[in-house]
Amino acid sequence: MTASEQAERLRAAGLKATGPRVAILDAVERNCKHPSAEDIYHELAESHPSLSLSTVYGTLSAFVKAGLVRKLSEFDGRLRVDGTKPPHDHAICRMCGAIFDIEPNLNPAPAAPPELPGGLAVLEIRVEYDVVCATCTPTSI
């Protein structure tokens, strides 16, 4: 996706298309490793030397609210985001908190949002797997 297309998406989401924003949106969509704010900050350090960490935090927060990226904090408590395109599910290790991407077609999430109580507007429904990963499984002694 070109920079101007990203800029268009930002404007469509009601956000100003600034240089830092385009760069951060792009970095998040490229990075499929559920990066933290600091990960993104470092990833952009060379190309955007003046970018500050607080801008990354503020920008990610704006993106989450606008629905451009998905917030994940189940892992290690830190803010983690997922901006990769096709929606997918996550498995989270109960022991170490590692996040694994799961094919959404393994367990198709209910597509039709049911009636939820309390005036909740459903934007998306996902399936979440509570797992113990291979590393944390006590293997043969």
Added chain:
Amino acid sequence: MTASEQAERLRAAGLKATGPRVAILDAVERNCKHPSAEDIYHELAESHPSLSLSTVYGTLSAFVKAGLVRKLSEFDGRLRVDGTKPPHDHAICRMCGAIFDIEPNLNPAPAAPPELPGGLAVLEIRVEYDVVCATCTPTSI
């Protein structure tokens, strides 16, 4: 549930049944508001004046690994736990992070764990709702 029954559960989970642990497990199972470590600490302040916050953190971590309580951090980044008995789903507001309990029968999660990659042992599968709550919905001007 009596204190000795809780103690038995702790031992069954491979944890020593200490006073603080029984109290914390009990507090978490009673509190249906997805409490933070500090919430529990304050809740037990009167009955257990000597309890320290670091013990709460350590204990909750042990409970999560043992599967006695469920870890939630999607909310505000802080550690939040859910120890209420019947498994249920959560809706999380994209704007403010508020957590709402959702009846699991609205959208029964796939019960049969499919084949997952990388030796993941599935412990539980849940449905997660990405929502905007009533408070955050821009109402009529």
Added chain:
DNA sequence: ATTAGTGCAAAAACTTTGCAATAGC
């Protein structure tokens, strides 16, 4: 021209750690 967004530094919030004392098993 207005208003949102940026960057810096400082502050705040949350969580972990080290260690001596204690309580379970």
Added chain:
DNA sequence: GCTATTGCAAAGTTTTTGCACTAAT
């Protein structure tokens, strides 16, 4: 008695805030 757990204080991380400046619309 041995070992895991506790409590305290201190340190470490992560995130937020205030404010002057800059850039987008």
